[in-house]
Amino acid sequence: MATTTGNPETSEAGTEEGVRRRDFIEIAAVSAAGIGGLAMVYPLVSQMSPSADVLAASTTELDISELQVGQAVKASFRKQPVFVRRLTQGEIDEANAVATDSLRDPESLEDRTQPGHEDVLVVMGVCTHLGCVPLGAATGENKGEYNGYFCPCHGSHYDTAARIRKGPAPTNLVVPDYTFTSDTTIVIG
Amino acid sequence: MSFPWAKEYTPQNGFTKFLDERLPLPRLVYNAVGAGYPVPRNLSYFWNFGVLAGFCLVLQIVTGVVLAMHYAADAGVAFASVEHIMRDVNWGWLMRYAHANGASFFFLVIYIHIFRGFFYASYKPPREMIWLIGVVIFLLMMATAFMGYVLPWGQMSFWGAQVITGLFEAIPLVGESIKVWLLGGYAPDNAALNRFFSLHYLLPFVIAGCVILHIWALHIPGSSNPTGVEVKQESDTLPFHPYYTAKDGFGLGVFLLIYFAFVFFLPNVLGHPDNYIEANPLSTPAHIVPEWYFYPFYAILRAFTFDFILPAKLWGVLAMFAAILVWFFLPWLDKGPVRSGHYRPLFRKFFWFGLIPCMAVLFVCGGAPAEEPYVMISQIATAYYFLHFLVILPIVSSIERPDPLPYSITEAVLGSDKKAVLGENAEPAGA
Numbered sequence: 001m002a003t004t005t006g007n008p009e010t011s012e013a014g015t016e017e018g019v020r021r022r023d024f025i026e027i028a029a030v031s032a033a034g035i036g037g038l039a040m041v042y043p044l045v046s047q048m049s050p051s052a053d054v055l056a057a058s059t060t061e062l063d064i065s066e067l068q069v070g071q072a073v074k075a076s077f078r079k080q081p082v083f084v085r086r087l088t089q090g091e092i093d094e095a096n097a098v099a100t101d102s103l104r105d106p107e108s109l110e111d112r113t114q115p116g117h118e119d120v121l122v123v124m125g126v127c128t129h130l131g132c133v134p135l136g137a138a139t140g141e142n143k144g145e146y147n148g149y150f151c152p153c154h155g156s157h158y159d160t161a162a163r164i165r166k167g168p169a170p171t172n173l174v175v176p177d178y179t180f181t182s183d184t185t186i187v188i189g
Numbered sequence: 190m191s192f193p194w195a196k197e198y199t200p201q202n203g204f205t206k207f208l209d210e211r212l213p214l215p216r217l218v219y220n221a222v223g224a225g226y227p228v229p230r231n232l233s234y235f236w237n238f239g240v241l242a243g244f245c246l247v248l249q250i251v252t253g254v255v256l257a258m259h260y261a262a263d264a265g266v267a268f269a270s271v272e273h274i275m276r277d278v279n280w281g282w283l284m285r286y287a288h289a290n291g292a293s294f295f296f297l298v299i300y301i302h303i304f305r306g307f308f309y310a311s312y313k314p315p316r317e318m319i320w321l322i323g324v325v326i327f328l329l330m331m332a333t334a335f336m337g338y339v340l341p342w343g344q345m346s347f348w349g350a351q352v353i354t355g356l357f358e359a360i361p362l363v364g365e366s367i368k369v370w371l372l373g374g375y376a377p378d379n380a381a382l383n384r385f386f387s388l389h390y391l392l393p394f395v396i397a398g399c400v401i402l403h404i405w406a407l408h409i410p411g412s413s414n415p416t417g418v419e420v421k422q423e424s425d426t427l428p429f430h431p432y433y434t435a436k437d438g439f440g441l442g443v444f445l446l447i448y449f450a451f452v453f454f455l456p457n458v459l460g461h462p463d464n465y466i467e468a469n470p471l472s473t474p475a476h477i478v479p480e481w482y483f484y485p486f487y488a489i490l491r492a493f494t495f496d497f498i499l500p501a502k503l504w505g506v507l508a509m510f511a512a513i514l515v516w517f518f519l520p521w522l523d524k525g526p527v528r529s530g531h532y533r534p535l536f537r538k539f540f541w542f543g544l545i546p547c548m549a550v551l552f553v554c555g556g557a558p559a560e561e562p563y564v565m566i567s568q569i570a571t572a573y574y575f576l577h578f579l580v581i582l583p584i585v586s587s588i589e590r591p592d593p594l595p596y597s598i599t600e601a602v603l604g605s606d607k608k609a610v611l612g613e614n615a616e617p618a619g620a
Contacts, residue, residue: 029438029442033438043279043280043283043284044255044280046279046280047255047258047259047278047279047280047281048258048279049279051259051273051277051278051279051281052276052277052278052279053273053277054277
């Protein structure tokens with residue numbers, strides 16, 4: 001604030017402790033401008049977040065009464081694929097046969113399903129490596145070496161509980177928040 | 190450029206020294222809007238409006254870039270996407286109202302800026318180039334504002350596009366083909382909307398480029414001032430920073446208070462309710478007018494109702510464009526040796542009691558329905574408008590005997606140049 005002028009009042013206008021009224025005005029004005037400027041940044045940043053209509057479309061209701069044992073369906077949740085699979089007894093056994101501790105992302109099948117519905121596996125169809133959609137939900141697709149899902153982009157193999165077993169993905173396929181509103185209906189989100 | 194006593198930029202540390210030797214950007218800023226730009230010490234608040242216009246341009250670009258992230262330039266969804274911005278997008282209402290009212294305030298600021306130029310004859314040598322570039326900027330602004338107004342695809346958008354592109358039909362022989370070419374169809378539709386959006390995004394950056402030329406040209410002779418007397422000595426000037434950064438900052442604060450009063454409390458006052466009705470190619474609104482800032486020129490367009498050698502429609506279009514093009518010739522139409530209206534008694538009278546009332550009348554008529562008495566009044570006002578620039582101004586400036594000018598800016602400010610001892614009792618500024 002090294003403002004100097006030819007105005008002779010400047011030097012004698014100093015009050016106690018050498019604080020000039022002009023210093024106060026300058027600091028107040030610049031602070032107000034700074035705070036006002038920052039306050040404008042918030043809306044400019046916030047406008048890029050999901051808008052109200054996007055947030056409103058953030059639950060998906062799914063009827064799984066027609067889903068046969070061993071079958072999987074692809075649904076859409078927040079514009080992303082969700083895999084819902086009714087596991088066969090073989091697949092459940094296969095998943096439970098693995099020691100959880102030996103896994104990259106240790107979770108049991110029980111952790112990844114809901115009580116009373118251990119045969120229904122709901123996971124996001126989004127590879128945790130870089131976001132591709134893994135294969136294995138549709139009939140005839142490559143299920144990978146562990147008989148679950150296989151991501152063709154960079155070769156991540158998921159097992160029957162959709163846990164990462166081989167390849168670059170860091171974690172298991174994500175289980176979204178969902179609830180059974182009846183025995184045959186789930187609501188995701 | 191600049192004056193011999195302009196303070197030279199000295200890098201304060203290793204980093205700015207490094208920069209200064211490679212890309213002297215801090216030096217450029219220092220010499221443009223810092224302590225290195227000496228400015229006449231007597232500038233009034235009318236000299237705030239250049240900075241305000243620059244601020245408006247930045248404001249429009251920032252809010253416009255944001256709006257373009259959410260807007261869809263498709264005739265099927267454009268209207269809905271604007272409502273989506275208003276209702277769903279976070280702070281979308283603020284961005285849109287800030288942009289729409291920002292356009293109005295940009296024009297308000299630019300009109301004051303232009304009429305400041307008229308009164309103080311800022312267009313006179315050696316500042317003709319600044320003025321010419323300024324008129325180009327104004328034309329670009331009009332094109333940008335028009336195309337922006339089409340984008341919401343409401344009734345006024347659609348019929349505005351129809352009417353303005355219809356102007357080109359007045360051109361003999363090829364007029365109709367030109368209109369069809371401009372629109373990419375026989376009426377405004379998807380093709381027109383898309384190209385208007387593209388150009389509405391492009392032109393502001395062209396304006397920004399012209400603004401750089403405008404300021405560059407300004408910094409050759411330096412700013413004019415209310416006396417119109419050129420800077421003679423160091424005591425006539427003050428460094429831009431802190432003196433005019435502070436003064437412009439204060440003016441900006443006042444501007445923002447008024448502007449945000451509109452954005453928050455009267456956001457639709459300057460618009461037309463009809464534009465909240467989606468475009469309907471089969472029904473024209475009963476009372477169709479442009480935005481307020483085009484009223485005077487719209488009045489000139491409608492003032493021609495009779496064929497005289499050429500069809501009335503062509504006269505209207507020619508007159509409307511000529512009303513702005515005539516500004517290009519101002520530096521040569523005004524023959525007076527003195528700049529400032531303060532020292533030109535006759536010139537001043539024709540400014541306050543001729544040009545200003547004429548513009549006010551044209552403004553009122555432009556917003557009024559196309560019926561009597563408005564048509565006749567706008568014909569008289571249009572006649573005066575051209576008479577003022579093409580006849581009155583050259584004659585008045587030739588025969589007028591100006592009042593005595595002060596010897597220098599310092600004398601105008603302090604009463605006597607001998608007391609001009611600013612340099613003596615001032616500590617070195619910018620220390």
